[in-house]
Amino acid sequence: MSEEVAKKEAVVKLDAVKKWYVVRAITGQEKKVKHQMEVEINRLGLGSFVAQILIPTEKVYQLRNGKKVTKERPFYGGYILIEAALVGEVPHTIKNINGVIGFLGETKGGAPVPMRIAEVNRILGTVDDLAESDAQISIPFIVGETVKVINGPFNGFTGTVEKVNEEKKKLEVMVKIFGRKTPLELGYLEVEKES
Numbered sequence: 001m002s003e004e005v006a007k008k009e010a011v012v013k014l015d016a017v018k019k020w021y022v023v024r025a026i027t028g029q030e031k032k033v034k035h036q037m038e039v040e041i042n043r044l045g046l047g048s049f050v051a052q053i054l055i056p057t058e059k060v061y062q063l064r065n066g067k068k069v070t071k072e073r074p075f076y077g078g079y080i081l082i083e084a085a086l087v088g089e090v091p092h093t094i095k096n097i098n099g100v101i102g103f104l105g106e107t108k109g110g111a112p113v114p115m116r117i118a119e120v121n122r123i124l125g126t127v128d129d130l131a132e133s134d135a136q137i138s139i140p141f142i143v144g145e146t147v148k149v150i151n152g153p154f155n156g157f158t159g160t161v162e163k164v165n166e167e168k169k170k171l172e173v174m175v176k177i178f179g180r181k182t183p184l185e186l187g188y189l190e191v192e193k194e195s
Helices: 003-017 030-044 090-095 117-132
Strands: 019-025 050-054 057-064 067-074 079-084 100-103 146-149 158-165 170-177 180-187 191-193
Touching: 019 030, 030 050, 030 079, 030 090, 079 090, 090 100, 146 170
Parallel strands: none
Antiparallel strands: 019 079, 019 100, 050 079, 057 067, 146 158, 146 191, 158 170, 170 180
């Protein structure tokens, strides 16, 4: 058997033992930890043991100074998914990266427990759905709250939220126009909370 064939068979066997694990990281430092993992794995030549490192994220819209801003945030704060064969130095190397708390396991500090295939498919499917779908608007309005209209013909008017329609991302706002209360249907991005 040639050396090249032996290497190919070793790679096939290694791919068979790669499983998905959850690495706990300091919340808010997921991207930094992921970058450090990639750098350290490349530096030590452990790339054949680690297939992927993922941070499931979702896009959300926020209003800043009346403008719609898209922001990415981790879907599972403080968790990083890694597809790897945890053999040799790999688990030790990952655990010793700054910002890593450890692997998710059955007991604290115990052996890493691989994720079930169904969990992996659900999470990866959710990540794909979030990437394909339009970003979520995370602006919770509540009934009775005072808001200011920032867009459209009623720009500058102040009113009270009467109804919230989460599905359509719309509000019914009661505004005083010429001394009379008038209901307006406005989108989330057409109003801002009164400060």
